[in-house]
Structures are given as structure tokens and as C-alpha cells.
Amino acid sequence: MGKGCIILANGKPPKVELLEYFKATGFGTLICADGGANSARMLGVVPDFIVGDLDSN
Numbered sequence: 001m002g003k004g005c006i007i008l009a010n011g012k013p014p015k016v017e018l019l020e021y022f023k024a025t026g027f028g029t030l031i032c033a034d035g036g037a038n039s040a041r042m043l044g045v046v047p048d049f050i051v052g053d054l055d056s057n
Helices: 016-024 036-043
Strands: 005-008 029-033 049-051
Touching: 005 016, 005 036, 029 036
Parallel strands: 005 029, 029 049
Antiparallel strands: none
């Protein structure tokens, strides 16, 4: 079991290297909050969960 999770929200996405670092150090679950799913798509990563009302462009 990992240390915790990474949560992406709507806004300026982090660099993909930062996500890779957190995943490598035990943060194994990626959750996207609403517009964070757009950020995940731009970064080419697949979230484990997407939550929200999904009204973001």
C-alpha cells in the first residue's frame, strides 16, 4: 500500500516529472478533481479516479 494519493485539480498542471517522482516514492493513486482530468489528459497520464460534476472545459 502506498503513502497516499496525488490529487490534480483544475489549474496549471504540474510537470509530468513531478508526478513520476511522487509515484516512485509511494504516492500510487492519482485522483482528478473535475478539471484536473483535463490536466491528466494533457500530461498523458490516466487517473485512477475522477470526481466532480465534470462541467470544466
